[in-house]
Amino acid sequence: MQFSTLTPVNVLTGFLGSGKTTLLNRWVRQASMQNTLIVINEFGDIGLDHQLITQSDEQAVVEMSSGCLCCTLRGDLSRTLKQAIDSLLAEGKPAPSRVVIETTGLADPAPILQLLMTDHWLAHRFQLDSVVCCVDAANGEATLQAHRESQRQIAIADRLLITKTDLVDEVRLTPLANQLASINPAAEQWQVVNGNLSPELLVGAGLFRQDSQRYQVEQWLKSARYSVIHAEDVKHEGEQQGDSNAAFVQPTSQPTLTRHGENINAFCFCVEGLITPEALENWLDLLMSLMGEKMLRIKAIVHLTDRDEPLALHGVQHIFHPPTPLPMQCVNDRISRFVFITQNVAPATVAQLYRYFTPFNSSADSSANSSTNEAI
Ligand SMILES: Nc1nc2c(ncn2[C@@H]2O[C@H](COP(=O)(O)OP(=O)(O)OP(=O)(O)O)[C@@H](O)[C@H]2O)c(=O)[nH]1
Numbered sequence: 197m198q199f200s201t202l203t204p205v206n207v208l209t210g211f212l213g214s215g216k217t218t219l220l221n222r223w224v225r226q227a228s229m230q231n232t233l234i235v236i237n238e239f240g241d242i243g244l245d246h247q248l249i250t251q252s253d254e255q256a257v258v259e260m261s262s263g264c265l266c267c268t269l270r271g272d273l274s275r276t277l278k279q280a281i282d283s284l285l286a287e288g289k290p291a292p293s294r295v296v297i298e299t300t301g302l303a304d305p306a307p308i309l310q311l312l313m314t315d316h317w318l319a320h321r322f323q324l325d326s327v328v329c330c331v332d333a334a335n336g337e338a339t340l341q342a343h344r345e346s347q348r349q350i351a352i353a354d355r356l357l358i359t360k361t362d363l364v365d366e367v368r369l370t371p372l373a374n375q376l377a378s379i380n381p382a383a384e385q386w387q388v389v390n391g392n393l394s395p396e397l398l399v400g401a402g403l404f405r406q407d408s409q410r411y412q413v414e415q416w417l418k419s420a421r422y423s424v425i426h427a428e429d430v431k432h433e434g435e436q437q438g439d440s441n442a443a444f445v446q447p448t449s450q451p452t453l454t455r456h457g458e459n460i461n462a463f464c465f466c467v468e469g470l471i472t473p474e475a476l477e478n479w480l481d482l483l484m485s486l487m488g489e490k491m492l493r494i495k496a497i498v499h500l501t502d503r504d505e506p507l508a509l510h511g512v513q514h515i516f517h518p519p520t521p522l523p524m525q526c527v528n529d530r531i532s533r534f535v536f537i538t539q540n541v542a543p544a545t546v547a548q549l550y551r552y553f554t555p556f557n558s559s560a561d562s563s564a565n566s567s568t569n570e571a572i
Pocket residue numbers: 210211212213214215216217218219245300301330359360361362363388389390391
């Protein structure tokens with residue numbers, strides 16, 4: 197098995213004023229962050245954040261201003277990284293061993309993740325390690341109610357940092373923490389004052405861990421944190437009425453909706469038994485063409501009929517990373533698990549569309565054990 201040599205990328209997001217720069221300033225001073233390239237994206241011609249970052253010989257800081265990386269500056273990320281790396285090499289310095297991208301406070305992180313997957317130059321050199329999102333303990337709840345961008349930043353994150361906890365008491369903190377968990381049940385939550393947090397807690401959420409040279413499947417997928425819907429529980433109308441051309445009926449489990457207008461749904465869809473590559477491709481194609489914009493993030497471990505080893509899939513909106521074949525010993529069973537983080541997509545819809553491409557009983561002839569996941 198060839199191990200990944202791609203440079204890890206950490207995306208630091210969070211709403212305006214949530215404490216990103218304060219955190220970054222502390223973060224990059226840590227010894228483990230030596231040889232990190234920091235990319236700061238700011239609105240406006242005169243960016244200030246980069247001036248707030250303590251610079252040293254060990255790190256390079258580059259700034260991308262005059263627009264937002266998630267909309268107008270997409271093509272500029274590869275150019276910026278390439279130029280920065282070229283000038284480091286020209287100065288006789290090593291290529292960076294990590295890249296941290298601080299987004300603007302209004303950025304939707306999804307397009308930035310997409311960019312890492314779709315830009316040829318980037319995809320062959322870098323891989324996402326974690327999305328870290330700062331949430332202001334004092335203003336977080338109000339921001340969540342008012343700004344869709346904030347909901348999406350939280351939904352897509354691997355780590356949620358509740359900042360400025362010195363400004364609020366437990367009575368205000370607990371509802372915010374619960375709210376964040378309802379939007380993103382799998383993200384680790386940490387409380388941070390003035391950016392003071394161990395850097396190890398910010399990295400290492402990716403599938404491949406550089407430090408251990410191993411794939412950490414369950415730490416990456418965190419499927420047990422989500423409410424679960426099983427393919428086997430979704431009834432096809434034809435199974436009840438003997439009419440294979442009929443439409444689908446509702447599955448047994450109902451979606452859990454957050455109390456936000458945007459209804460961010462995070463759930464895990466499990467399939468026991470092997471899936472044909474055709475069924476997987478057709479199902480995902482249909483999902484992406486019907487509701488790609490609403491698919492904030494998809495992670496999956498899939499067992500297919502045409503191969504022994506499992507595949508890891510990672511998608512953002514309608515874009516998928518090339519599948520990563522995993523060593524068999526990375527997983528404990530042969531259950532395929534799809535984690536969906538969506539905006540306004542009901543688990544029922546995802547499950548019903550899956551059944552559309554799988555003939556009756558195809559998922560029932562499994563020798564796999566039943567899932568160990570539990571609904572939240
Ligand atoms: N009391 C308190 N203030 C904090 C904390 N973290 C950050 N701040 C302050 O909050 C303000 C905004 O922090 P920044 O780090 O600039 O936030 P940002 O997310 O980079 O802001 P934008 O670049 O505007 O999106 C600054 O005045 C910080 O000093 C904290 O933990 N406690």
